[in-house]
Amino acid sequence: MIEQELTRCVASFYPGATGVAGAAKLSGGASQETWSFDILHPRGSYGAILRRAPGGYGAAPTRAAGLAAEARLMQIAHDAGLPSPEVMHVLRPEDALGTGFIMARVEGETIARRILRGEQFARARAILARQLGKVAAGIHRLPRGELPDLREMSTTKEISELEREYHGFNWPRPVFELALRWLRDHDPGPSQEVTLVHGDFRHGNLVIGPDGLRAVLDWELAHLGDPMEDLGWICVNSWRFGEIDKPVGGFGSLEELFAGYEEGGRKADPARVKFWEVMGTLRWGVMCCGMMQRFRSGPDHSMERAMIGRRASETEIDLLRLLAPRGD
Numbered sequence: 125m126i127e128q129e130l131t132r133c134v135a136s137f138y139p140g141a142t143g144v145a146g147a148a149k150l151s152g153g154a155s156q157e158t159w160s161f162d163i164l165h166p167r168g169s170y171g172a173i174l175r176r177a178p179g180g181y182g183a184a185p186t187r188a189a190g191l192a193a194e195a196r197l198m199q200i201a202h203d204a205g206l207p208s209p210e211v212m213h214v215l216r217p218e219d220a221l222g223t224g225f226i227m228a229r230v231e232g233e234t235i236a237r238r239i240l241r242g243e244q245f246a247r248a249r250a251i252l253a254r255q256l257g258k259v260a261a262g263i264h265r266l267p268r269g270e271l272p273d274l275r276e277m278s279t280t281k282e283i284s285e286l287e288r289e290y291h292g293f294n295w296p297r298p299v300f301e302l303a304l305r306w307l308r309d310h311d312p313g314p315s316q317e318v319t320l321v322h323g324d325f326r327h328g329n330l331v332i333g334p335d336g337l338r339a340v341l342d343w344e345l346a347h348l349g350d351p352m353e354d355l356g357w358i359c360v361n362s363w364r365f366g367e368i369d370k371p372v373g374g375f376g377s378l379e380e381l382f383a384g385y386e387e388g389g390r391k392a393d394p395a396r397v398k399f400w401e402v403m404g405t406l407r408w409g410v411m412c413c414g415m416m417q418r419f420r421s422g423p424d425h426s427m428e429r430a431m432i433g434r435r436a437s438e439t440e441i442d443l444l445r446l447l448a449p450r451g452d
Contacts (some may be wrong), residue, residue, distance in 0.1 A: 126159065126221075130174065133219040133226070134163050137212065141165050144172075156191075160229060171231070176215065176224030187323075188344045193272040195225040197320075197343045200270055206262045207331075207339045230339040236327035237364045240374050248336045253376020254384035255337045256325075256358060261388025263340075264319040264351040271320055276348040278314055282403060283307050292411050293417055299440040303406045306447055312396055315350035323347055323374030325354040326363045327373055352393055355381060356400025361442040362408050362435070402446050 128146045147161040150173075189197070192214065195267075201208035209227040235396040239245050306439050307395060323345030331339040357363075359371045359378070367374030374380045383394040416433025 127161070129219070129221050130161060133213070133221060133379050133393075134172075136219075138163055138165070140167075142284070145169070151298075156224075157366055162311050171208070171229030172212065173229050174224065175227070176222045178222040183280070187275075187347075189272070189346050191224045191344075194276065194343045194346070195227075196272045197346050198227065200266060200422045201263065201340070201343075204262065204266060205266045206259060208343075209339055209341070212290065230331045232329055232331035232333040232338045234328055234341070236363065236374070239327070239332050240365055240367055244334050245332060246332055248332055249375040251308055251336050251373040252332070253380035256330075256372065256376075257381040257384025257386075257392075258388040259337060259340065259356075259384075260322075260325060260351075260358075261390040263322055263325075263354070264390060265388070266320050268320070268348070271348075272292070274320075274347050276318065277350075279311050279350060279403075280313070282407075283311060286407055286410060290413070293410075293413050295413060295417070297413075297436070297440065299411075299443050300406060300409060301445065303402060303443045306397070307403060307406070310399060310402075312399055315352070315396070317351065318348050319348045319351045321347055321351060321353050323353075323357075325358050326360070327365070350396065350400070352396035354401075355385065355392060355397045355402045356402075359397065359401045360404040360408060361445075362405070362439065364406070398446075401444070403444060405439050406443045409436045409443070412436035412439065424446070 127144050129145045130147060131141075134141045134144055141163050143164045144161045145164055150160055151156040156177050159176075161172055161174065162169040163172050168183065172325070174195075175191065195211045195214050199209045199211040209230050211225055211227045213226045215221050215224050215226070232243070233239055233242075239248070245443055283304070286307075290300055290304070321342060322340065324342055325340070328339065329339060329342040331341060358373055361368055364370060364374035370376055371378055377395050378394070378397075382394070385392045412433050412435045416436065
């Protein structure tokens with residue numbers, strides 16, 4: 125069924141296309157789906173990805189920028205020479221596919237454990253931290269005047285929203301209380317510069333090949349804010365998958381990340397990066413708690429939600445390590 129709809133849609137923007145093949149659902153949720161398929165053409169097939177909310181606008185999370193904004197951001201980044209897929213088509217009502225967009229498929233790996241342990245990625249691991257720093261700098265340099273309307277966040281607002289979400293679970297966790305107090309006590313205040321922030325700059329949203337970074341995906345949490353947030357998020361221990369001594373994604377050092385950021389024309393603030401690493405660790409812990417709450421009380425009792433929910437305890441260990449006085 126979806127291949128018929130895609131065939132009609134593709135014919136409207138891809139001259140000479142004769143159809144589509146191999147449509148496969150990659151992921152799905154309550155509001156969004158991702159499909160991979162091939163556009164057939166006499167000159168050869170072309171890999172594409174459909175990202176959509178099939179029923180219309182869907183029940184997107186309050187933090188999400190929306191699919192239209194995501195498509196616009198990805199195209200701006202692509203046009204600026206950053207590793208972002210080309211957006212080929214933004215869905216229209218007459219396409220009968222819901223809301224969303226079609227983008228070029230970028231071949232590579234997104235599964236962290238394969239990237240961190242596979243021999244074919246050994247060369248990539250040696251250069252990734254520096255590459256990510258440079259790409260993050262490029263994202264943060266994108267002109268605000270070209271961006272779609274996005275929410276603007278600050279450190280203080282993030283703390284407040286996170287605290288409200290946590291207390292909404294009515295599930296007291298002393299380590300989370302400690303982390304919230306630390307964040308309030310160490311709030312660095314407004315950033316001197318407000319830029320585009322990707323918002324989810326980590327494993328799973330990075331397409332990696334043997335040559336290194338090939339694409340940055342999933343811009344749905346993009347917003348305006350402190351650029352150090354992206355650097356802190358990639359350093360959260362949950363994204364290291366056991367390689368805890370390599371703070372940048374389990375493959376690199378802070379020095380390499382900051383050097384790449386400087387190579388991209390910007391300077392990192394290590395103290396603010398540390399603040400955002402603590403914030404990100406707590407945020408992921410609260411998100412895990414939310415998964416467990418939905419598993420317990422909602423209609424979705426999937427084991428995946430439960431498995432993610434149990435990882436809240438891992439973030440408690442990470443927070444204690446981060447907040448321990450140096451030398452203890």
